[in-house]
Amino acid sequence: MNIDINLDKYKNLRRNLSRELINLNPIQRGGILPKESKKTVYEYWDGYSVCDFCYGRLDEITSPPIKEFLEDLSKFLNMDYTRPTHGAREGKFIVMHAICKEGDYVVLDKNAHYTSYVSAERARLNVAEVGYEEEYPTYKINLEGYKEVIDNLEDKGKNVGLILLTHVDGEYGNLNDAKKVGKIAKDKGIPFLLNCAYTVGRMPVNGKEVKADFIVASGHKSMAASGPCGVLAFNEEFADKITKTSERYPLKEIEMLGCTSRGLPILTLMSSFPYVVERVKKWNEEIKKTRYVVDELEKVGFKQLGIKPKEHDLIKFETPILDEIAKKDKRRGFFFYDELKKRGIGGIRAGVTKEIKMSVYGLEWEQVEYVVNSIKEIVEKYNK
Amino acid sequence: MNIDINLDKYKNLRRNLSRELINLNPIQRGGILPKESKKTVYEYWDGYSVCDFCYGRLDEITSPPIKEFLEDLSKFLNMDYTRPTHGAREGKFIVMHAICKEGDYVVLDKNAHYTSYVSAERARLNVAEVGYEEEYPTYKINLEGYKEVIDNLEDKGKNVGLILLTHVDGEYGNLNDAKKVGKIAKDKGIPFLLNCAYTVGRMPVNGKEVKADFIVASGHKSMAASGPCGVLAFNEEFADKITKTSERYPLKEIEMLGCTSRGLPILTLMSSFPYVVERVKKWNEEIKKTRYVVDELEKVGFKQLGIKPKEHDLIKFETPILDEIAKKDKRRGFFFYDELKKRGIGGIRAGVTKEIKMSVYGLEWEQVEYVVNSIKEIVEKYNK
Numbered sequence: 001m002n003i004d005i006n007l008d009k010y011k012n013l014r015r016n017l018s019r020e021l022i023n024l025n026p027i028q029r030g031g032i033l034p035k036e037s038k039k040t041v042y043e044y045w046d047g048y049s050v051c052d053f054c055y056g057r058l059d060e061i062t063s064p065p066i067k068e069f070l071e072d073l074s075k076f077l078n079m080d081y082t083r084p085t086h087g088a089r090e091g092k093f094i095v096m097h098a099i100c101k102e103g104d105y106v107v108l109d110k111n112a113h114y115t116s117y118v119s120a121e122r123a124r125l126n127v128a129e130v131g132y133e134e135e136y137p138t139y140k141i142n143l144e145g146y147k148e149v150i151d152n153l154e155d156k157g158k159n160v161g162l163i164l165l166t167h168v169d170g171e172y173g174n175l176n177d178a179k180k181v182g183k184i185a186k187d188k189g190i191p192f193l194l195n196c197a198y199t200v201g202r203m204p205v206n207g208k209e210v211k212a213d214f215i216v217a218s219g220h221k222s223m224a225a226s227g228p229c230g231v232l233a234f235n236e237e238f239a240d241k242i243t244k245t246s247e248r249y250p251l252k253e254i255e256m257l258g259c260t261s262r263g264l265p266i267l268t269l270m271s272s273f274p275y276v277v278e279r280v281k282k283w284n285e286e287i288k289k290t291r292y293v294v295d296e297l298e299k300v301g302f303k304q305l306g307i308k309p310k311e312h313d314l315i316k317f318e319t320p321i322l323d324e325i326a327k328k329d330k331r332r333g334f335f336f337y338d339e340l341k342k343r344g345i346g347g348i349r350a351g352v353t354k355e356i357k358m359s360v361y362g363l364e365w366e367q368v369e370y371v372v373n374s375i376k377e378i379v380e381k382y383n384k
Numbered sequence: 385m386n387i388d389i390n391l392d393k394y395k396n397l398r399r400n401l402s403r404e405l406i407n408l409n410p411i412q413r414g415g416i417l418p419k420e421s422k423k424t425v426y427e428y429w430d431g432y433s434v435c436d437f438c439y440g441r442l443d444e445i446t447s448p449p450i451k452e453f454l455e456d457l458s459k460f461l462n463m464d465y466t467r468p469t470h471g472a473r474e475g476k477f478i479v480m481h482a483i484c485k486e487g488d489y490v491v492l493d494k495n496a497h498y499t500s501y502v503s504a505e506r507a508r509l510n511v512a513e514v515g516y517e518e519e520y521p522t523y524k525i526n527l528e529g530y531k532e533v534i535d536n537l538e539d540k541g542k543n544v545g546l547i548l549l550t551h552v553d554g555e556y557g558n559l560n561d562a563k564k565v566g567k568i569a570k571d572k573g574i575p576f577l578l579n580c581a582y583t584v585g586r587m588p589v590n591g592k593e594v595k596a597d598f599i600v601a602s603g604h605k606s607m608a609a610s611g612p613c614g615v616l617a618f619n620e621e622f623a624d625k626i627t628k629t630s631e632r633y634p635l636k637e638i639e640m641l642g643c644t645s646r647g648l649p650i651l652t653l654m655s656s657f658p659y660v661v662e663r664v665k666k667w668n669e670e671i672k673k674t675r676y677v678v679d680e681l682e683k684v685g686f687k688q689l690g691i692k693p694k695e696h697d698l699i700k701f702e703t704p705i706l707d708e709i710a711k712k713d714k715r716r717g718f719f720f721y722d723e724l725k726k727r728g729i730g731g732i733r734a735g736v737t738k739e740i741k742m743s744v745y746g747l748e749w750e751q752v753e754y755v756v757n758s759i760k761e762i763v764e765k766y767n768k
């Protein structure tokens with residue numbers, strides 16, 4: 001076979017988004033590796049390196065200390081058991097596939113991440129949505145609405161297999177009071193999954209306190225780990241179903257296909273863990289930074305969407321002022337991206353000016369001020 | 385919440401299997417990163433770094449050139465389409481889940497990897513095995529047996545949803561003539577999946593030539609990539625089913641849960657690709673090394689299991705001679721591990737002496753000779 005492939009494009013793969021930029025992309029701020037984990041990378045970058053001392057199950061490896069790490073994660077989340085996954089979505093699919101029957105309903109909030117819908121679709125389940133207490137501008141979920149949606153389904157003879165709540169959603173960065181939904185779930189006797197892709201690793205999450213049966217988290221999104229990896233924590237009651245092993249290979253957990261995160265990412269998750277445990281304690285400071293950004297940028301015509309005041313670092317702004325400038329600028333919407341880039345700031349989607357998403361999570365106060373001042377400067381420069 | 389966790393164990397995570405050792409573990413020899421990919425690691429180790437310029441689908445990202453990479457992989461494998469996965473097993477599950485109906489049969493070879501069985505179990509399918517032409521010592525699969533097994537199932541009114549062949553198995557390193565099974569599959573009109581976890585990235589594989597409908601490969605195992613990642617290639621006929629998109633999110637492929645390998649491993653897979661394309665051309669040289677090892681070690685009482693002469697680098701030896709020595713040595717089975725370690729050689733399971741698995745894939749000839757001489761020396765030293 002003669003294959004005609006130009007291989008030059010794979011030489012020197014550089015990240016075009018310069019690492020020197022201040023990156024405001026909310027999905028990326030929680031996944032930046034601390035120095036400690038960069039050292040781990042050198043040790044474990046080769047293929048199956050994590051398997052050096054494996055006796056058949058990733059989650060039971062003691063060198064490196066994966067087994068203890070999973071136990072520590074259970075403590076950290078106040079849950080009974082934890083397994084590594086490839087990410088939050090894979091954790092959601094595992095839960096749905098393991099505990100629901102085809103055709104069951106998953107009741108979820110209207111701000112649920114697309115991966116919650118797609119997981120349900122892959123597991124051949126139906127979804128029913130719990131809507132807003134208020135649409136524009138807060139898009140606050142009506143948590144009491146879970147009751148009604150469930151009752152309606154049950155009245156129609158439908159089986160609700162799972163209640164899913166997005167702890168903080170990826171659109172508005174709204175924090176939901178998980179305890180309320182946990183209580184409803186317990187009252188109804190329906191399993192409750194809390195999607196913590198945007199919370200675990202950023203802010204404290206206590207599974208038992210909110211009565212979660214399952215918690216999924218995202219290593220690359222919020223736990224300072226390389227992608228892809230994540231965490232699925234669950235309680236005793238569901239352990240049998242989640243960790244059911246193969247008939248033929250009694251050591252191998254079926255839903256994990258034996259082993260999930262067999263490589264580098266889980267090592268970075270582990271070596272970042274001490275750093276993550278510490279940073280979670282400083283969550284209040286992050287909220288202060290976020291509110292400062294909102295206060296300052298609302299002064300120049302931005303309008304924060306979602307619940308006020310902010311309780312999470314993801315900020316969504318309506319930015320009519322940018323939109324107006326774009327109409328007059330020959331670069332159109334790209335002027336904003338351009339001007340930010342000149343100032344060493346990246347991560348805001350290029351060309352978009354009606355609404356923007358950003359986060360200053362983990363930046364130093366000076367950097368936060370620099371970002372705020374740069375944006376103000378750009379708006380003031382062009383809005384004349 | 386007051387969490388009592390000793391975090392010290394996550395500081396300075398070192399790979400205990402020294403990187404200076406010559407590692408003979410067959411599952412690790414094909415996953416060692418070339419220098420080029422180590423550079424890529426620096427660029428992309430942060431969380432969702434691959435998503436800088438994403439417009440909704442991992443497989444369509446052009447910076448870094450993932451889209452082109454997948455097209456190049458399709459050329460490399462002579463298949464129509466390719467998607468990234470987390471590994472070979474996840475690829476197998478995707479295929480089974482997407483194209484089979486619950487209760488269908490997967491017909492597979494008796495040397496199939498445990499992950500093929502577990503994937504079928506997770507997809508709620510049955511398996512039927514094609515047995516050996518000869519058991520001990522070659523464990524050669526009776527490829528013509530696929531016909532009989534399928535006929536028997538069909539006679540009983542069972543539906544065969546998939547034919548799976550392990551191109552090279554992980555127990556004996558036997559290479560199967562995939563074309564034979566491909567032909568049977570075509571004749572019967574049953575989809576055919578070739579598990580190339582141990583072949584793609586090591587030796588040339590031509591999907592159309594062997595009439596494969598699906599090929600799964602393993603990045604961390606055989607394509608010089610960080611774990612976990614892999615590849616699923618498929619033909620036009622099955623594209624609709626494999627790439628079916630969400631009703632609600634028409635961009636998102638259901639079986640991929642939107643995006644699979646969203647992180648560092650796929651970047652190493654890409655940057656290792658030019659190296660992999662080259663090394664595949666030198667497969668004959670690897671076979672020479674392997675046969676040399678077999679010839680030499682059979683002289684001191686090892687006996688190669690599996691098909692002879694070797695057509696793959698994974699060697700399984702029966703080692704009665706080691707077993708005898710172990711009976712007399714106070715370290716018991718561990719003497720061999722110990723003695724190898726003293727000589728800078730690792731990767732052979734500690735304590736095991738009845739049978740061993742090893743590979744010299746990718747080692748320099750001098751290293752291969754050193755390994756052979758070291759083993760001979762150990763055997764001769766203790767076998768007196």
Ligand SMILES: Cc1ncc(COP(=O)(O)O)c(C=O)c1O
Binds near residue numbers: 230646
């Ligand atoms: C709320 C929410 N859930 C889930 C995800 C997906 O996370 P993962 O990539 O770990 O599956 C995201 C990512 O953007 C998210 O914001």
Ligand SMILES: Cc1ncc(COP(=O)(O)O)c(C=O)c1O
Binds near residue numbers: 582601602603605
């Ligand atoms: C034949 C075979 N198939 C599949 C696998 C699993 O590969 P992955 O980790 O990519 O799922 C292995 C790994 O040992 C193997 O030897």
